[in-house]
Amino acid sequence: MIEISEMWNAQIAAYCLMTNHYHLLVHTPDGNLSRCMRHLNSLYTQRFNRRHGYDGPLFRGRYKTILVSDDSYLLQLVRYIHRNPLRAGMVSEMQKYLWSSYKGYLSYAKKWDWIHKDAIFNMITAKKRGRMKAFIAFMQQEDTPEVVRLFSKRNLPSLFGPESFISQIRERYYLKKNSYEVPESRQLAPEPDAIIDAVCRYYKVDFDDLLISRRGFFNTPRNVAIYLLRHLRGDDLNSIREIFLINTYSTVSSIVQKTGRLKTKDKKIRKDIQMLKNRIVGSPSF
Numbered sequence: 001m002i003e004i005s006e007m008w009n010a011q012i013a014a015y016c017l018m019t020n021h022y023h024l025l026v027h028t029p030d031g032n033l034s035r036c037m038r039h040l041n042s043l044y045t046q047r048f049n050r051r052h053g054y055d056g057p058l059f060r061g062r063y064k065t066i067l068v069s070d071d072s073y074l075l076q077l078v079r080y081i082h083r084n085p086l087r088a089g090m091v092s093e094m095q096k097y098l099w100s101s102y103k104g105y106l107s108y109a110k111k112w113d114w115i116h117k118d119a120i121f122n123m124i125t126a127k128k129r130g131r132m133k134a135f136i137a138f139m140q141q142e143d144t145p146e147v148v149r150l151f152s153k154r155n156l157p158s159l160f161g162p163e164s165f166i167s168q169i170r171e172r173y174y175l176k177k178n179s180y181e182v183p184e185s186r187q188l189a190p191e192p193d194a195i196i197d198a199v200c201r202y203y204k205v206d207f208d209d210l211l212i213s214r215r216g217f218f219n220t221p222r223n224v225a226i227y228l229l230r231h232l233r234g235d236d237l238n239s240i241r242e243i244f245l246i247n248t249y250s251t252v253s254s255i256v257q258k259t260g261r262l263k264t265k266d267k268k269i270r271k272d273i274q275m276l277k278n279r280i281v282g283s284p285s286f
Contacts, residue, residue, distance in 0.1 A: 001040065002114050008036045011116040013074070014081045016100040018088070023081040025074070027116065037063050066150075067169065069161025071123045076147040077160070078120055079139055087143075094139065105135060155191060170281055189233045190280050192243065198280045199225040202272070211245055224273060226252060227259040232280065 001024075004010045009032075014025040028036060045058040068074050082105075085097040094102045104112035105120075125134040150160055159166045200207060203221040210222040226244060229235045230252075237249035237256075246252055262269045 003043065004036045004040050005114045008032055008039065010036045011119075012101070012114070013116045013120055014078045014101050016081045016084045016097075016102075018084060018099075023084065025077055025081060033065065064156050066156060066158060066160050069159075069165035073161050075120070075123055075138070076144055079141070080143050080147045080151065082139060083143060102139070106132070153191075157191070167281075192229060192233065192235070195228050195232060195280055196225055196243075198276055199228065202276055202279070213246070220269070220272075223255050223259045224269070224276065226255050227263075227273065228276060228280070230256045232277065 001012055001015060005012055008028070009030050011027040011029070012024065013027065014023070016023045024040075026033070026036070041059055041063070048058055049055055066077075068077060082094055082100055082102040085091045085100065086094055091097045094100070095106055097103075101115050101117075104115045105117050121131045121135055124138050125131050127134075147160075150157065159169055196207065196210070199205075199221055200210070203224075205221050210219070210225055212219055212222065222244065226240055229240050229243070230237075237252040240246075240252045241249045244252075259269070263273055264270070
């Protein structure tokens with residue numbers, strides 16, 4: 001980590017290496033996060049494999065990024081990252097864990113100067129005197145429900161902050177850019193549960209109502225939900241088929257196409273879809 005800090009101007013504020021994953025809180029003023037992470041993961045894999053006599057990839061899949069809005073949310077993440085070993089029951093005190101940056105915060109040794117901790121100290125207190133005590137007191141507090149909810153989700157959201165921040169980022173990078181101009185904007189797509197929940201609330205139905213399928217019956221809430229999953233997320237037909245317990249993916253394709261045609265002819269369907277898009281995109285849970 002020291003190497004990517006020096007080579008790529010990556011300002012690392014916190015890290016914690018766990019048994020099957022790691023957390024890294026980093027600021028990249030030069031906009032080179034992908035380059036930093038590629039260097040870090042490949043270099044660590046090479047050294048790990050060489051030391052332990054292994055070969056091949058060490059990490060599964062691409063890293064997951066979360067864009068953080070401001071100081072208060074950033075501090076929540078600093079605390080959450082350092083409390084990881086404590087929550088997992090690996091240590092009784094944070095400072096006893098060897099594989100995190102917490103011990104660096106408690107040390108005045110120059111070897112820890114690469115940790116971007118002054119900025120974190122200043123967020124907690126502007127006073128130089130007593131800032132270590134204030135930092136420790138902050139770290140001893142329990143994690144907020146907000147950050148616990150964030151990491152309890154099966155698919156981590158790409159944004160962490162207030163609703164105004166989430167709406168602004170999605171408007172700028174998801175709605176206007178979409179995946180055509182900025183491939184990374186695909187990560188900002190709403191979660192399937194957020195789309196389904198919005199449709200259920202809009203039409204005042206339950207999820208079970210979305211599973212109803214009868215010959216000759218156009219289930220508007222169900223078909224609109226399927227259409228939105230396809231067009232807002234770009235989900236493949238088979239994934240949508242599994243959610244709605246549909247027998248074949250060709251049926252899903254037919255529903256998407258039929259709903260799209262109705263959207264151009266039926267003002268009510270067109271209005272429903274547009275209102276749902278606005279609600280989903282502006283939702284802090286998406």
